[in-house]
Amino acid sequence: MQSRTPVGRAGRPRSAAADTAILAATRQALVELGWSKLTLGDVATRAGVAKTTLYRRWAGKNELVVDAVAELFAELELPDRGSLAADIEGVVLQFAAILALPEARSGLMAVVAESTRDEALRARIRASIVEPQKHLVLEGRTRAQTRGELPPETDPDSSARTAELIFDVIAGAVVHRALVSSEPVDMDWSRDFTRLLLNGLTSPPTT
Amino acid sequence: MQSRTPVGRAGRPRSAAADTAILAATRQALVELGWSKLTLGDVATRAGVAKTTLYRRWAGKNELVVDAVAELFAELELPDRGSLAADIEGVVLQFAAILALPEARSGLMAVVAESTRDEALRARIRASIVEPQKHLVLEGRTRAQTRGELPPETDPDSSARTAELIFDVIAGAVVHRALVSSEPVDMDWSRDFTRLLLNGLTSPPTT
């Protein structure tokens, strides 16, 4: 993650156990203290590691929290639920479940905020958290096309743009509902959202 | 904003000029330093005020930045552009223009992150930044209904839920596109997004 160990290198290897302990301690500290009161010294103590070890592996708080939060988002999957609507509702609820974790709520938004002034950090967030989720959109669309629920793609450029658009709409809406409006992302909301995404505003509200 | 001055109270009144100077200095510091490196002492110096004056008016960094950022979002309007699609595209571009300001980018996301662990702060953000924008959705819908573009509302409960949903979708999508994907929210994207919102995924992409 943070600094690829050059294989075949001599000397004492970095403890892999320390890595997992540090990341777990970071998440625990995020839960108990939140982003602003989280200190690297505290994380080191929780993990049973020296503070200097932390600084040897991560450049700072930002990078550390990105890696700690990234592991929370690694488990998103897209089981085939039989219809495009059901697939979307399922992934929305999965995403919401992660955002219900305190360590994800405070950590994710904080690093995004910091990334507005740090291009390298922004790239790191995209690479380790955001991009890995985009396959969900592509899989869901392909699956819906084989079902006949969506027309096949014609222009590859338009196809890619639409996928990005859908991703921003889904992820953005769920995050905004959960963290800004701070209203529950439950099955009712997931259904309403999916209906809007599939049918649009102009179609009648099929109860 | 921060502490309602009890009118008819004796003693020296608080300087209104100091308020505006402090909030302007806060935004300037957000631009130059970003959220994490912004210190209240620095803001006080920029504003030409004593640090203690800052602490007398605001409880801390969070509350100060909320007020400073809130003023940026006060200018959102919804001019009648003739069609629902054009109205949506217009408000999306307005919102994107605000999010293009560095002081809005870093400040807004940071306080949202902090608000995940502070219910009072979350309420303050909603009251002074988020809620004042929801009338845009209501106005736009009413206007579209009088144009005949949308069917009139039947169930008042469903009507309110839909308005909240639309708000989360629009605001969330724009924020995610601008700050997470960090891709431009330009007229092309605004058009694509509006078409998706109006027609849904299942309708063919009318080029």
Next chain:
DNA sequence: ACGCTTTCGCTACGAGTCGTAGCGTAATGG
């Protein structure tokens, strides 16, 4: 078994920020 190399834990350090207290002064209203 023996160096060589790199990491580890520990301690200590100057620099910077925090939020508060205390004081004398300035600006209002009665």
Next chain:
DNA sequence: CCATTACGCTACGACTCGTAGCGAAAGCGT
């Protein structure tokens, strides 16, 4: 003119930061 409140200024202990230096530990190659 007096009570009241806000203001600017200074100083303070407590805390966090990121780094440096040290001896010890844990691997690798021969």
